[in-house]
Structure formats: structure tokens, C-alpha cells
Amino acid sequence: MSKASIGFALFVLLSVVWTLIWAFVLVRSGPPTLTYAAVAKRAAAIRVWLFWTFGSVLFVLFVLSVYFFPYRAFAMRRMGRPQLKVEVVGKMWTWEIHPDSIPAHTMVEFDVTAGNINHGFGIYSPAGRLINQVQAMPGYTNQLVTSFDQPGKYTVRCLEYCSLGHHLMVSSFEVTPKKGGK
Amino acid sequence: MGEETNTILNGANGGVVRVALVYLYTGLAIFWVLGALGLWMRLSHAGVLPLNFFWYYRIMTLHGTGMIFIMLVATMGAVAAILSARVRLSAGLLWTAYVLNVAGVACVAAGTLGGFAAGWTMLYPLPMLNYAAGWPPWSTFAFMVGNLLAALALLAYSLALLLGLSRKHGSIAAALAWPFLLNGGETRNAEPPALSEIAGTALGLIGLVTVVAGAAALAPMFAQAFGLISSFNVLLEKNFMFLFGHTVANMNIYLAAVLVYDTLPRYAGGRHWQTTRLSALVANVLLITIFLPYPHHLYMDFAQPEAAQAIGIIGSWTGAMLALLVTIFGGLYLIYRSGLRWETPTILILAGLWGWGFGGIGAMIDASTPMNEVFHNTLWVVAHFHTYYLLGAAAVTWGCMYYLITELRGRKESRLSRLAAWLYVIGGSGFALMFFAAGAAGMPRRYAVPVAGTGERGLAAFASLSVVLLGLGLLKLTYDLSAGLGAAWRRTKIAG
Numbered sequence: 001m002s003k004a005s006i007g008f009a010l011f012v013l014l015s016v017v018w019t020l021i022w023a024f025v026l027v028r029s030g031p032p033t034l035t036y037a038a039v040a041k042r043a044a045a046i047r048v049w050l051f052w053t054f055g056s057v058l059f060v061l062f063v064l065s066v067y068f069f070p071y072r073a074f075a076m077r078r079m080g081r082p083q084l085k086v087e088v089v090g091k092m093w094t095w096e097i098h099p100d101s102i103p104a105h106t107m108v109e110f111d112v113t114a115g116n117i118n119h120g121f122g123i124y125s126p127a128g129r130l131i132n133q134v135q136a137m138p139g140y141t142n143q144l145v146t147s148f149d150q151p152g153k154y155t156v157r158c159l160e161y162c163s164l165g166h167h168l169m170v171s172s173f174e175v176t177p178k179k180g181g182k
Numbered sequence: 183m184g185e186e187t188n189t190i191l192n193g194a195n196g197g198v199v200r201v202a203l204v205y206l207y208t209g210l211a212i213f214w215v216l217g218a219l220g221l222w223m224r225l226s227h228a229g230v231l232p233l234n235f236f237w238y239y240r241i242m243t244l245h246g247t248g249m250i251f252i253m254l255v256a257t258m259g260a261v262a263a264i265l266s267a268r269v270r271l272s273a274g275l276l277w278t279a280y281v282l283n284v285a286g287v288a289c290v291a292a293g294t295l296g297g298f299a300a301g302w303t304m305l306y307p308l309p310m311l312n313y314a315a316g317w318p319p320w321s322t323f324a325f326m327v328g329n330l331l332a333a334l335a336l337l338a339y340s341l342a343l344l345l346g347l348s349r350k351h352g353s354i355a356a357a358l359a360w361p362f363l364l365n366g367g368e369t370r371n372a373e374p375p376a377l378s379e380i381a382g383t384a385l386g387l388i389g390l391v392t393v394v395a396g397a398a399a400l401a402p403m404f405a406q407a408f409g410l411i412s413s414f415n416v417l418l419e420k421n422f423m424f425l426f427g428h429t430v431a432n433m434n435i436y437l438a439a440v441l442v443y444d445t446l447p448r449y450a451g452g453r454h455w456q457t458t459r460l461s462a463l464v465a466n467v468l469l470i471t472i473f474l475p476y477p478h479h480l481y482m483d484f485a486q487p488e489a490a491q492a493i494g495i496i497g498s499w500t501g502a503m504l505a506l507l508v509t510i511f512g513g514l515y516l517i518y519r520s521g522l523r524w525e526t527p528t529i530l531i532l533a534g535l536w537g538w539g540f541g542g543i544g545a546m547i548d549a550s551t552p553m554n555e556v557f558h559n560t561l562w563v564v565a566h567f568h569t570y571y572l573l574g575a576a577a578v579t580w581g582c583m584y585y586l587i588t589e590l591r592g593r594k595e596s597r598l599s600r601l602a603a604w605l606y607v608i609g610g611s612g613f614a615l616m617f618f619a620a621g622a623a624g625m626p627r628r629y630a631v632p633v634a635g636t637g638e639r640g641l642a643a644f645a646s647l648s649v650v651l652l653g654l655g656l657l658k659l660t661y662d663l664s665a666g667l668g669a670a671w672r673r674t675k676i677a678g
Binding site: 014 | 235236239299300301305307308311314315316415416417420450451453454456482483484485488491492495496499503506507511514515516517518519520521522532536539540543544547550551552553555556557558559560618619622623624626627628629630631633634635636
């Protein structure tokens with residue numbers, strides 16, 4: 001299951017829970033059987049509980065998010081040093097990718113920059129799923145460290161709007177089976 | 183000339199209510215036009231009414247920029263009308279803000295129809311490319327002037343809020359309930375400021391800072407357009423642009439919250455949205471937290487300092503949690519066992535609170551960096567802010583507008599009107615959900631054509647049908663509102 005699918009499933013699940021909470025309150029919004037003071041007292045206790053519960057969950061997720069930062073130093077700490085560098089330059093409206101063939105299961109560093117305006121270097125798997133991205137900015141080199149398990153043709157699409165030819169800015173690179181590997 | 187009094191008119195605010203009505207009806211009219219352009223983009227992706235990419239990107243730029251500015255106009259109008267019953271606002275400043283804003287939208291329309299198509303966030307240096315990117319220099323200039331005018335409009339409106347609220351409470355600090363907070367929730371006066379007034383003061387101050395951020399974003403581009411500088415730091419400019427853009431968009435939903443504080447209780451068995459130490463404190467904390475989430479737009483700019491990225495996560499989640507625990511949760515317990523009256527404004531305002539959370543769930547997921555790697559600049563982002571607007575700020579604004587008109591004309595709505603409100607909510611939800619699904623499938627945002635394998639064509643078709651439902655609902659509501667305008671307008675002028 002891809003990261004995006006997990007994100008979507010989580011979104012649907014939480015949205016359903018959210019809607020059920022609303023349904024629960026709305027069906028109990030009718031007869032004024034409780035004073036506002038009584039409701040407010042109960043609500044204050046629930047709010048304290050919600051604060052600590054959400055606060056704790058979000059704190060854990062924050063730590064995880066920082067651990068999984070995609071930035072070079074964090075990525076190398078998790079995955080090791082890159083064994084291959086790929087130079088990427090985004091120009092209106094083409095990609096220059098050198099080399100355009102990458103062995104599978106190899107730590108690779110994409111050094112991504114741009115000619116004169118911002119672009120977005122979006123990598124799509126052979127199955128057509130967006131799996132990674134980094135901005136391509138003039139004057140800066142953004143380093144994306146990653147590896148690919150699955151051999152095949154990976155499509156590159158521009159993910160930062162760059163005017164009329166934006167949707168035509170499509171390229172690809174090949175991930176080859178690792179020598180001696182499967 | 184005095185005016186009749188009721189819950190909206192206090193005998194002296196007829197002039198302000200009239201300018202507020204002009205804000206609201208202008209907002210609604212332009213919302214229809216820009217909404218139709220939005221539908222055209224979805225129909226184009228569905229393969230029903232294809233747009234060539236020249237026009238797709240122009241319309242996209244016009245739809246996005248115009249909606250941001252005009253929705254703000256509508257919500258600002260509703261806030262002015264609601265607050266004016268208790269706060270003396272300057273009709274002159276409100277008219278100034280209105281003229282500047284409408285002139286700004288006109289410049290944006292002229293620029294985009296003239297070819298400018300850099301998107302509403304117009305990332306530097308793209309706008310400066312002019313012919314190389316596909317548009318004439320005058321269209322860039324018109325678009326930038328449009329942004330400048332909208333920023334000046336925000337300045338005038340923020341001043342109107344701050345002058346009115348500080349005059350009422352004696353100082354800005356008192357309007358922010360600082361004496362109440364510093365005295366441990368006690369005040370020498372009988373009542374602390376209403377929560378809507380504390381939040382209104384905070385938003386006035388936020389408006390001033392946002393204008394400065396807008397000036398910082400626009401100044402280098404104007405300087406380059408006039409040949410004063412040859413280039414500017416791309417990353418710094420991106421920070422300024424998102425600080426301005428994200429905060430303007432956020433201000434809209436928080437202004438809508440001001441409306442909720444004052445309007446929803448009227449339907450909830452006469453309950454009163456209390457100013458507690460917690461709610462007053464959170465309205466003050468907004469002065470800081472509203473500026474913190476914007477770095478989540480720059481997570482994929484790896485050159486941005488990592489501390490800024492961490493602040494983006496903390497700011498996004500803190501803001502969401504405070505909105506959930508104070509405003510949305512406050513709304514839920516306000517209506518619980520309250521004897522809620524189910525009327526058209528109730529449906530739209532409650533939908534606005536629900537939609538704020540619905541969009542917030544999507545936003546919070548995207549605000550985590552590992553998820554942002556697969557959602558950034560896909561239709562997921564478009565999904566979350568369309569949910570915030572259509573089912574958040576806009577729903578509350580139209581609900582409040584409906585309340586204003588029915589109160590002013592003194593007539594209740596029909597069952598059909600309530601059905602129309604539900605249609606708006608159901609259609610809006612279906613529309614937004616399709617954006618979420620397309621984003622999860624990797625469909626890029628700001629793309630003239632659907633990407634094969636993402637299912638975008640079918641999702642856009644379903645989204646278009648949902649928009650038709652929403653449109654039918656809004657059509658009936660617009661009919662009611664139009665039919666009530668004459669009587670409402672006259673009511674503001676009746677001698678008391």
C-alpha cells in the first residue's frame with residue numbers, strides 16, 4: 001500500500017468519525033433539556049481530555065515527521081551515504097537528467113536546480129504513482145537522497161507551475177536491475 | 183436620519199449596514215462568475231468542455247486570485263454588518279476598502295484576460311518573464327497592481343475594525359481583553375469584550391502585518407519591473423509570497439469564525455457564546471499562530487532552513503488544534519441540547535464548522551513532511567483549501583448573509599430554502615472529495631490536462647455533477663437573497 005493510499009484511507013476514516021461526531025450532536029440538538037452551564041461544565045472536562053490526547057498524538061507525530069525529514073542530513077542518517085549522484089536541471093520546459101539510468105537498491109542523490117524559474121521535480125513510479133518530489137529553484141541546489149527497489153521506467157513531471165508549457169514538462173529515467181541482483 | 187432598530191440595526195448603523203450589503207452582494211455576484219469558471223476547468227478535465235492550455239492557465243489564475251479577494255470582501259461585509267450593531271465602524275473607511283478591493287479584482291481580471299497566467303501565488307521570477315512565459319508586460323503590471331490594491335483594501339478594512347473596536351473599549355489592549363486576562367478572568371466592567379470583538383481586534387492587527395508581508399512580496403517585483411533591480415533572492419521572495427497569501431486565506435476563515443460567534447447563538451435557544459479566559463487567550467494567541475503555518479508550502483524547498491520546516495509543522499497543527507478545541511468544539515456544545523432552530527442560516531453555518539474540520543483533516547495530514555512528499559502540489563492541496571472556502575468561510579458567509587436579509591426584511595424562509603442549503607453542502611462535499619481522491623492518486627495541481635492513470639477524468643466528471651447540485655442550491659439561495667434585497671435596503675433607511 002502506497003504512502004498516498006495510507007494518507008487517503010486515514011483521511012476518509014477521520015472524516016467519517018468527524019461526521020459521526022456531528023451527527024451525534026445534531027440529533028441531540030433539539031429539546032433544551034440541559035442548561036448551557038451544565039453542558040459547558042461537561043464540555044470543559046471533555047476539552048481537557050481532547051487537548052492532552054491530541055497534544056500527545058501530535059507530539060509523537062511531530063517527532064516522527066522530523067525523524068523522517070526528507071532533507072539530506074536526515075535522509076543520510078536513516079539510509080546511509082549516497083553511492084551515485086544524478087544532476088537534474090529544470091528548464092522551460094524540459095528536464096536535463098544525467099545520468100538517466102540508475103541501478104536499483106542504490107542510494108542516489110539527485111542534485112536538483114533550475115534554469116531561470118521554479119519547477120518541481122516529481123518522480124512517478126512505473127505504476128504511475130507519485131513517490132517523491134523536490135523543488136527545482138534557480139540559484140539553489142536541492143539534494144534529494146533516495147533509492148529505488150523496483151526496476152523500470154520512472155516518469156518525471158513538473159510539479160511547480162511554470163506557465164504555459166508546464167504540463168508538457170515530462171521526462172523519465174530508467175532504474176535497472178542491480179548487477180548480481182534479481 | 184435615524185433608523186428603525188432590531189437585532190441588526192441600532193438606530194445609527196444604517197449606513198454601515200448598507201455598505202456591508204454592497205460588499206455581500208458584490209461578493210456573491212462575482213462568486214457566481216468565478217465559480218462558473220471553476221466549473222469550466224473541471225469540465226475541461228472531464229473532457230466535456232475542453233479549454234486550450236492558454237485559456238486554462240489564464241482562467242486558473244483569474245479564478246484563484248479573484249476568489250481569494252472577493253470571498254474576503256463578502257466575509258468582511260458580513261463581519262461589518264454584524265459588529266456594527268455594537269461597534270461604531272467608519273462607513274468611509276469601509277467604502278474605501280470596497281472601492282480598492284473591487285478595483286483590485288478588476289485589475290486582476292484585466293491582467294489575466296490580457297494573458298497573465300502565473301497563478302495566484304505568482305512565484306518569482308515567473309511573473310517577470312512576460313513574453314518568454316507567454317504574456318505581455320502590461321498584463322503582469324495590471325495583475326501586480328490588482329494585488330497591491332487588494333492589500334491596500336485590507337489595510338483600510340483593518341483600520342476600520344481597529345478604530346471602531348478600540349474606541350468602544352478604550353484601547354486596543356482592552357479590546358483584546360488584556361485587562362480581563364491579566365486579572366485572572368475578572369473585569370472592573372460588568373462584561374469582558376464579546377469574543378467576536380476580541381477576535382475582530384486580533385484580525386485587524388493581523389491584517390496590518392499581512393499588508394506589510396504583501397508589500398514585502400510585491401516590492402521586489404515592482405522594483406524589477408521598473409528596472410531598479412535586476413533580480414532578487416528566489417527563496418526569500420517565496421517566503422514573503424506565502425506568508426502573505428497563506429495569511430490572507432487564513433484571515434478569511436477566522437473572520438468567518440467571528441460571524442459564527444455572533445450568529446449561531448441566535449438559533450441555539452438564546453444561548454450566549456461566552457468570553458472565557460481560554461477563548462480570550464486563544465483569540466490573542468492567534469496573533470502569533472496565524473503566521474506560523476505558511477512554511478508548510480515550502481517543505482519541498484530543501485534549501486529552506488530545517489528549523490523553519492519544523493515551525494511549519496508545529497504552526498499548522500497548533501493552529502488546527504486551537505480552532506478545533508475552541509471555535510468548532512465551542513460551536514458543538516453551544517448547540518447541544520439547546521433547542522436548535524433548523525433554519526437556512528443554521529444549516530450553512532454548522533456546515534461551515536463541519537467543513538472547517540473536514541478540510542482541516544486533509545490539511546493536517548499534508549502538513550506532515552513525509553506525507554507532503556506525495557501530496558505537495560497535487561490536487562490534495564486544492565482539495566483542502568476548496569473545502570475550507572466552499573464548506574467553511576463561504577458557507578458561513580452565505581449563512582450569515584441569509585440571516586441578515588431575513589432579519590432585515592422580517593420574513594422567514596421556506597422548506598425549499600433549507601433544501602437548497604443542504605444541496606449546497608452535499609454538492610460541495612462531493613466536489614471537494616473528488617479533489618482529495620485525485621490528489622491521492624498523484625494528479626498534479628495547476629495542470630491543463632488530466633494525467634493518465636490518476637482517474638482524474640472520471641473524478642472531474644463526478645466533481646462537475648456535484649458542482650451542479652451545489653449550483654442549484656446556491657441558485658435558490660441567491661433568488662431568496664435577491665428578492666429580499668430591496669426590502670432590506672429600505673429597512674436600513676426607515677426613519678425611526
